[in-house]
Amino acid sequence: MEIEKDRVVTMHYTLRGDNGSVLDSSEGKDPLSYLHGHGNLIPGLETRIEGKTAGEEMDVQVPSGEAYGAVDPEKKFDVPRSQFPPDAELEPGSQFRAEGEGGPVVVRVDSVEGDTVKIDANHPLAGVDLNFKVKVVEVREATAEEIEHGHSHGAGGHSH
Numbered sequence: 643m644e645i646e647k648d649r650v651v652t653m654h655y656t657l658r659g660d661n662g663s664v665l666d667s668s669e670g671k672d673p674l675s676y677l678h679g680h681g682n683l684i685p686g687l688e689t690r691i692e693g694k695t696a697g698e699e700m701d702v703q704v705p706s707g708e709a710y711g712a713v714d715p716e717k718k719f720d721v722p723r724s725q726f727p728p729d730a731e732l733e734p735g736s737q738f739r740a741e742g743e744g745g746p747v748v749v750r751v752d753s754v755e756g757d758t759v760k761i762d763a764n765h766p767l768a769g770v771d772l773n774f775k776v777k778v779v780e781v782r783e784a785t786a787e788e789i790e791h792g793h794s795h796g797a798g799g800h801s802h
């Protein structure tokens with residue numbers, strides 16, 4: 643059975659960034675199970691594995707533009723130190739939840755320069771070309787309930 647819309651795909655994957663470092667992997671864990679064609683994976687990955695079948699293994703390159711997009715300079719901004727709680731730990735890499743235009747977003751501290759905190763609200767993988775190694779474990783028809791919910795209910799279709 644081939645990967646196409648309204649089918650549940652179970653797969654192992656390893657994600658590497660531009661420099662070859664592993665960013666995420668299902669190795670040693672349960673494989674990932676998702677409903678294809680419902681925007682559950684980044685679009686550039688779903689498109690490229692369409693038509694594959696169980697047992698197939700492939701390397702998939704997804705340019706940043708089809709993954710998490712380019713780095714948006716407007717999502718980098720300066721915030722006065724005084725706007726944070728006094729006990730907030732502000733170090734490069736610290737993460738905070740903030741209200742964005744489209745709902746809550748996670749922002750990161752880039753650096754702290756004097757009384758100015760430099761914030762980056764871009765996705766951590768913005769601007770990064772992604773390299774996936776994918777091994778398709780199983781492809782099955784989704785249940786009506788899964789299609790209605792827009793997500794997989796696990797390898798067997800029952801968990802939630």
Ligand SMILES: [Zn+2]
Nearest residue numbers: 791793795802
């Ligand atoms: Zn559900």
